[in-house]
Amino acid sequence: MNDFQFQNTTKVYFGKNQLSHLHEEVLKYGDKVLVAHGGNFIKNSPLYQKVIDELESNGVQVFELGAVEPNPRHTTVNNGVAICKDNGIQTTLAIGGGSTIDCCKAIAATTLSESDNIWDLVEGKVTWDKALAVIAMPTIASTGSEMDKSCVIANVELGIKSGINGEAIRPKAAFLDPTNTFTVPARQTACGGYDIMAHLFDMNYFVNAPKYPLQFNVVETLLKTVRNQLPIAIKEPENYEARATMLWAASWALNSFCTSGFKTQASLHALEQFSSTLDLTHGLGLAILTPKWMKYLLDRDESVADDFARFAVNVMGVADNEDKVSVANLGIEALQTFIKDELGLPVHLSEMGIKSLPIDEMVEKATHGADSLPHAYRVLTKEDCARIYHMCL
């Protein structure tokens, strides 16, 4: 096991009856809060009014930043920074998905930096080590940003998604209420849930390194749990237990326990350039990619057969046998069928009318201009990446 340092300080309030603690957390830092959200869907929800009431009735002054985009833009972050600086705000509260939480983290760091522009922090032009307090209230089980210390921001002018990372932007508190995810439509539930699976795949299920028994077994267990509970959350949107399991799984897939002692590999997240190129939902991009990436690797090189066969048996429930390549292929088919039939998602871009891709541009983004993806589970050359993208059409 590699040496590692682990600490995750976020205080989690989990469940139906925790909202009354919100003002206590906010008032630890000051009496002014910026509440960020994605727009009218949240703003018109009963949750939003309950949050505002809880805060205002306890003496907290609320400022608002609406219309945070999926893949939040650096210009939106900068708008939030201006509000915080102008009003002496001490805390940012995100109500929404990972994008809103990430936006709040970026605002929090930029506000206490010497710049008014998050992109200066992203590019390292300005150093930072402090941030306003961040509080997260996720309304979808997906990124796990609520217990994690990084954020991803889109610069549309440059066509780049990038981010910052540091202990100061880890949320001080996270309010995880499964009932807040009841209204998430089936397709978004599926995409968010698949994002969790992809974090687990990338973080340390498919690793080209020794498998540490504890962390690896736990990751496999989380994968299997999500594989089984996600279809229930899709079919029965008000199933509390399934929604609760998904929400807690999202946090744990990204809270660093699973990666303790591992170097993360992240092939799928590097390859997932659909969201930045086509404005496709990130989780859907990952779902389309995974079986193609697995099939490509297996056909190229049978050294992956044992890992993929283990996945087939232990996660997808495929019957084991001696022929690991055949079991691995059955596992890949089972995953694709799961995505199509149980998650109700397309498995090829053509199903959405997308007939061609700017493949060269995507390959450049995936490899950051290098010759290959060298630190991935298996090294992928640019040619490999291009072929995998082609399989997704």
Place this chain on the structure above:
Amino acid sequence: MNDFQFQNTTKVYFGKNQLSHLHEEVLKYGDKVLVAHGGNFIKNSPLYQKVIDELESNGVQVFELGAVEPNPRHTTVNNGVAICKDNGIQTTLAIGGGSTIDCCKAIAATTLSESDNIWDLVEGKVTWDKALAVIAMPTIASTGSEMDKSCVIANVELGIKSGINGEAIRPKAAFLDPTNTFTVPARQTACGGYDIMAHLFDMNYFVNAPKYPLQFNVVETLLKTVRNQLPIAIKEPENYEARATMLWAASWALNSFCTSGFKTQASLHALEQFSSTLDLTHGLGLAILTPKWMKYLLDRDESVADDFARFAVNVMGVADNEDKVSVANLGIEALQTFIKDELGLPVHLSEMGIKSLPIDEMVEKATHGADSLPHAYRVLTKEDCARIYHMCL
């Protein structure tokens, strides 16, 4: 899932090359530290001298409390309190097992209280909510006290083990170096490892409540991982991976993730009165108890058969079949064989020459004078407890 709050702030330094961070953690709180340990075995170890050198060469003044007992006595705690109060010490550093860590927690809280006697805090005569900083350096994989916020102290005069519990005594940092456990003899390795398994059994594997998919599956996975890695750590004491897995598993069995959303049941820990009555090692007491407790419950009431059969199949590797009572019985036998043959521990007290027990006294302690153990996995009357103790002879 029940509502819950979760936060675990301990900073973990895991691995072979982390000791250089020790003075950084100590100096966050002040330049005087009380180093507590169990006696000459630690004091004469190379580790001890390295710790003292690391601290002193970085300007930290070291005070010492040696001879902390297994089941640390309240009088020893009070000796530590006197040293801390007399010298204005800001931090306690435990080098040793759970007893030493618990002793440091108790010293830390008492020093900042209005009493000089830990037992005033235990009995609630004095309130407390602050503590000196606690830093833990476990030298055995066992209690998980290094990431947990409670401690157990023995009052030999009263014949009672009890403790205190609060966020202030959760260690600020824990240094987990698997090589520090290489010299733990086979029998203590076995007892410490079994203590981890018993935490998992009690904390939420055998629960008389709905099984939340995520937490329950993770607990089962941790159990299976310990079941497989502990015999390796016993046979190959310098196997880094096995020692590392055990050390990290100990922390995670008690760091509250596994119990999030559950009420813990703790039948085994309530029943384990051998350590306080016979001065037997706690983990050995638990190992002797578990199969008898399971057998007694199964013979009394087949409602446990499904749970025990699942344990048999998923943890002990017993082949499944339709007859759950028979599978459950095979699982209990497999556990007893595992304890005897793979852990090398006695499975009856008579093997250690213990031919009789003060059963009435033990029953009173287990039930705290009530009529039964009502919140256990299955309610146990005093008569039930007595019969289980009898089976252990």
